[in-house]
Structures are given as structure tokens and as C-alpha cells.
Amino acid sequence: MTAASPASSGPRRPADAALASLGHAAPAPDPADASAHTFPDGGTWRTEVPSVEGPEALATVFKEAGRLDVPIHRISQGSGVWMLTDAEITEMVECCAERNAELCLFTGPRGTWDIGAATRSDSGGGGLRARGHDAVAGCVEDALRAVSLGVKCLLVADEGVLWLLNRLRASGELPADTTFKLSALVGPVNPASFAVYEQLGADSINIPSDLTLEHLTEIRRVSRAPMDFYVEAPDDLGGYVRLYDAAELIRRGAPIYLKFGLSKSPGIYPYGAQLRDVALGSARERVRRGRLVLDLLTRLGADGGMSPLGSRLPGPLRRFTADADLPSS
Secondary structure: OOOOOOOOOOOOOOOHHHHHHOOOOOOOOOHHHOOOOOOOOOOOEEEEEOOOOOHHHHHHHHHHHHHHOOOOOEEEOOOOHHHOOHHHHHHHHHHHHHOOOEEEEEOOOOHHHOOOOHHHOOOOOOOOOOOHHHHHHHHHHHHHHHHHOOOOEEEEOOHHHHHHHHHHHHHOOOOOOOEEEEOHHHOOOOHHHHHHHHHHOOOEEEOOOOOOHHHHHHHHOOOOOOEEEEEEOOHHHOOOEOHHHHHHHHHHHOOEEEEEOOOOOOOOOOOOHHHHHHHHHHHHHHHHHHHHHHHHHHHOOOOOOEOOOOOOOOOOOOOOOOOOOOOOO
């Protein structure tokens, strides 16, 4: 990816010259809306391919990424650590290491798969949160197992689980360079809740794809924690397609992971061989969607600022005191 010429006025807006000639020029961007933050490497954006559910889908993603020249910083999986064998996890860890990409696996049981009926009601009940001690224990067990096999990034959908994992990281039970990614299905929708998830231990935070550009700016005024954002969202997250917002997402939301999701595609969680054809087909198309985003950024002169491949850590973030509720001795 190449940056816009320093002599230029910066990235352009879609069809700006043509519309200006007709008297329909867009107002100039307000510099006050721009994020003041970056990743530790100085980059403003990274890429992520989500819903990569096993070694075969991972190999498909990397093959297609090579064919289409799509750089990938992070691979994430949605079915969970408990849906993979040790051998499968090890294969995925090694494959990502060879290509300088981070692997992020989801932690364990969640409410939508539990026996409670409330998640199937109109209100949705507790959603993906871990119901009861046993579900929390399953998530923590998944985390411990995953890191023992070399996984360094864990996806979390429960604030209590996030807080416990953060404390285990602080105590040394989990490696210090383990990172926690908050699931899109519980993502915060305002600056205050975004800041709370950062303090609970999140190292990157999915925000819903229906938030406005102004909402991103509001969040950035209170937190520098990396955002994860579906440029195209799967249908269960709304099915939004926001390719033409990509440049502005970076400008306002940096540091940000651009996630290449896929609308109008069947759900594949929890994944198994019965869904193989769908999973592999959607894996290829997610990479192609990524190519569309990258091409658009290039055409607009907004493709500069991508983090180097292999970059994964978020830099210093604010945390609650990790031993605040430890039992007294």
C-alpha cells in the first residue's frame, strides 16, 4: 500500500471534483474530527478476516490473500476454542506464524448456545454472556488451553470473563503479551461503555457497524483502545455494507482494524464439516471483499498508514486495578 503524495491535499472524497463542478461539493473535513491516536508502530489501520473456523478455511484465506495481494494482520474465529482439537489449533497457530498474522480464537460457552430460553425470546435475554459459574469456567479453561498451544489473542463476549482473564494476565497465569478482543455481538455503543471495556482489560473492541462517523469521533475523544469495525457486516449484525466509509473510518477511528465480513451469507457457528462448502466459499469471498476495500482506499489516496504485517500489540491502555476484588489473605 502506498501513501498519498505529500504534496497533495490528502485523500479525496468520492467523486469530489465531478460533484464540485455541478455545485454539489462536500464540505471540507473538520480536522477536529480526526483521531489523534495510532498503533504503537505508527500505523492507523490494520486488517482482519473474521469467521475463519479451522485449518482448511485458514489455508483457503491465505491462498486467496496471496492471489489477490491482500495483507492480513489478524485472523479471527467464531465457533470457539472448544470446537477445535489440539492438532487443529496447533496447525492454525503455525500457519499464521508463517505468514506473520495474529490468530484470535473465541472463548467457550455462550448464552446463545446454552439451555436458557431467554436468549430465544424477543428480548434476547443475556445474549452471548456466560450463564453461571460453569460457563465462566469453560471460557477460562478455553483461554488457558489456547495459550498453552501458542494462541496469543482471545475473543471474549462477557464482561465478567474479560475481567477475570485480565486479572489472570496481570497475575502471570496468562502470558503478559496475551491480548483480549471484545466480540462484535456485545460491542459498546457509546464512549462511556467503550472506556469501561478498555478498563476491564480489552485490547481491541468491536463496535457495532451501525454507529455513525460522529460516534467514532466521540469514542476517540475518551479512549485510544483499538477499534474493530466490520466494513461489511454479516446479516446477524445488520448486514451493513460501508465500503465508501472506509477512508473516513480510518481518519476518525484510528487505530482501527478493518474487518472484511460478508452479508447475505449463511451463519456457520458452531462450525462443523456439514458446513464445509459454505465456510470455504465465504472465506474466499471475505478476502475478495478486502481487496475491494483496499482498491477503494488506493483510488481515494487514503491507503497510507497501514501497520506493518506482524504488528499486533495495542500499546499502553488504561485499566482498572486488577487486584481490586481479590480475596483478603
